[in-house]
Amino acid sequence: MPFYKDIELVCRGCGVTFYFTAGEQEFYADKGFLNEPTRCPRCRSRRERGGQHEKKHEKAQ
Numbered sequence: 162m163p164f165y166k167d168i169e170l171v172c173r174g175c176g177v178t179f180y181f182t183a184g185e186q187e188f189y190a191d192k193g194f195l196n197e198p199t200r201c202p203r204c205r206s207r208r209e210r211g212g213q214h215e216k217k218h219e220k221a222q
């Protein structure tokens with residue numbers, strides 16, 4: 162069983178720091194998503210209808 166822990170990420174949309182939680186990682190893995198989210202939950206929900214493809218994730222520090 163994979164071990165997940167919360168990851169701190171910076172949103173590419175608004176620059177806010179957010180957590181990619183263990184629960185979300187498990188959810189992503191279950192859905193077959195390989196990339197980390199690049200945007201905070203707020204930006205994601207705002208862009209949900211856009212259906213834009215994410216490019217390869219980049220580490221924005």
Ligand SMILES: [Zn+2]
Nearest residue numbers: 172175201204
């Ligand atoms: Zn954001």
